[in-house]
Amino acid sequence: MFFLRMIFRSFSRQFKRRLLIAVTVCLSATVSVAMLGVVFDVGDKLNAELSTYGSNIIVQPKADAVVNDLYNTGGDADSSASGTSESDPTTFLKESDVPKIKTIFWAFNITNFAPELNIHADVNCASESAASADSSSCKASGVPIVGTWFAKTLHMDSGESTVAGMNGMRSWWKLDGSWPKDDSAQGLIGTTLASKLGVAKGDTVTLYKTTADGSRNKQQIAITGIYDSGDSDNNAMYIPSFTAQVLADLPDSIDEIEVKALTTPDNDLARKASKNPNALTQDEWETWYCTAYPSSIAYQIEEVIPGSVAKQVRQVAALQGDVLQKTQAVMVLMTVLSLVAAAIAVANLMAASIGERGSELALLKAIGATDGAVSRLMLAETAVISLVGAIVGALLGSCVAQIVGHVVFGSGITMRPMVFVLVFVLLTLTVLIASFSSIRSILGLKPAEVLHGR
Incomplete structure (x- = not known):
């Protein structure tokens, strides 16, 4: 006291x-x-802030990934849609396998994902009766078409549900209009392509696609919005994946999956694992697998998507770290x-x-x-x-x-x-x-x- x-x-x-x-x-x-x-x-x-600027993991078929590595043609999340590749894909993943991404160990770190089927089609904004008329200003050939999800609700086997699609993957887009519905023949068109064709919000365009067996398919698309991505992606159109698959006669087929995940910055262990996971010791393996590195999440995605190769988008991952x-x-x-x-x-x-x-x-x-x-x-x-x-x-x-x-x-x-x-x-x-x-x-x-x- x-x-x-x-x-x-x-x-x-x-x-x-x-x-x-x-x-x-x-x-x-x-x-x-x-x-x-x-x-x-x-x-x-x-x-969370940096992930608004796009995906940080890209999933592709193994054959495409090998070609990209050999000729340095991959790595850009928007390369297909922007028209960098003028040919259609020849190897595919199954769209029905995409929901398995939410079953990996780091499922809760997967904030969004969207499959893509990148094809090219002819676009005609004139009516069907005028298709044979002289309307060259309203036609375009070899237009990049991206079949994808916009806001698709998935019901998992665990009883949980999640919403995935481009609605949450392209938050930096300036959109004049509304997002299309996944179960309808609707789509978005880039500002550059819309200006070239003279298409406005609410118009209808017709897509023509010659399939592998030589048949000529067509699909009418109602334009619900015009987007400005700020890059060459403005030359493309985005439509529901099912519509693109019917147009190209490629059922249940996609050629890329964009994945947005919350990740831990790479360190020496993550860089070692990204080169060769088999070179890790047992302790290193457990530490790497149970840490949300981009490479470990990509590896786990490969485990659940048959025939796939998942790679981190280096620019985004490096920027985050x-x-x-x-x-x-x-x-x-x-x-x-x-x-x-x-x-x-x-x-x-x-x-x-x-x-x-x-x-x-x-x-x-x-x-x-x-x-x-x-x-x-x-x-x-x-x-x-x-x-x-x-x-x-x-x-x-x-x-x-x-x-x-x-x-x-x-x-x-x-x-x-x-x-x-x-x-x-x-x-x-x-x-x-x-x-x-x-x-x-x-x-x-x-x-x-x-x-x-x-």
């Missing part, structure tokens, strides 16, 4: 000095909690600098406090207080006022983290209990280190000299 009274009396005698220590610790705690809170949550936020690492490094650096500044400030304030209270401390030692007792008194005083500052700083830091989350990512930051524990441990070590020089000066204090003014 006497010990506690001495502690609280010191606050009244040196209120301004103690308040400065509390404010210093409070500011350091605020910065540390805010920055570390964002650091521990920034991975998911950045992945680089941005995440740099952002985390900046925030950790700010945390370290705030702790260093707090240590210097607390050390100076404690040194000044001991200088002012030299006579009091000397008197305590003169009447029998040991060096340990005096040191514990000073540490207890500093600990109590630092604890108050840390609690207030933790609350303010949580608020600052939410502000950062809403300003930068448009959503709140999930504050993990580990953040508060880590900050309190770091602040404890900071205060102890800052108090070390002051404690040494107390141990060297000689009562006789101090009390006699020498």
Whole structure:
């Protein structure tokens, strides 16, 4: 009880000095909690933010993947649709296998996916009766047609359901109109192609396709919207996959699957596994397989989609890793600098406090207080006022983290209990280190000299 009274009396005698220590610790705690809170949550936020710019995993038939590797023709998620390839695919995956993607170990990290059947067809925007008339300005040959899902609801064997399709894969598109329905003969047309054909929202176009057996199929498509992708994809049309399969006489066939997944940035283990998973040891294999690396998710997709090769889109994956690492490094650096500044400030304030209270401390030692007792008194005083500052700083830091989350990512930051524990441990070590020089000066204090003014 006497010990506690001495502690609280010191606050009244040196209120301004103690308040400065509390404010210093409070500011350091605020910065540390805010920055570390964002650091521990920034991975998911950045992945979610960057994933809006397209898929980060592409699934293709093995034969196509081999050709792409040999001739360096793959790697772009939009290459087929944009007309980079002028020929139709010759090898396919089964559209009925696509839902299996949601059965892999990291199924909950798969946020969206969409199959594609990339073909080419002739487009005629004139009516059927005028098809033979001179309407060359309303015709186009070899137009890239992408058969895909837009917002298809899938019912899984587990009883769960999910929605997949281009509606969530092309969030950067500027769309004038509405998304087509997957069970209807509707479609989207790019701005460049629409301008060339003179097609507007609500018009109907006719697609003509010569199949492998030489027959000439046609399909009328109602245009529900005109999109602007900002690239050469504006020369294409997007229609439901079933409609494209009927047009090309390729039932249950697709040639590519775009997958959007929340992933962990690559490290040395992931890069080693991406070259040859069989080269991993058993422990390395388990760590890699059970971590959401792009390469491990791609490997698991290959396991459930027969005859497929899944590869990460290097540009997107690398961007996610680089941005995440740099952002985390900046925030950790700010945390370290705030702790260093707090240590210097607390050390100076404690040194000044001991200088002012030299006579009091000397008197305590003169009447029998040991060096340990005096040191514990000073540490207890500093600990109590630092604890108050840390609690207030933790609350303010949580608020600052939410502000950062809403300003930068448009959503709140999930504050993990580990953040508060880590900050309190770091602040404890900071205060102890800052108090070390002051404690040494107390141990060297000689009562006789101090009390006699020498």
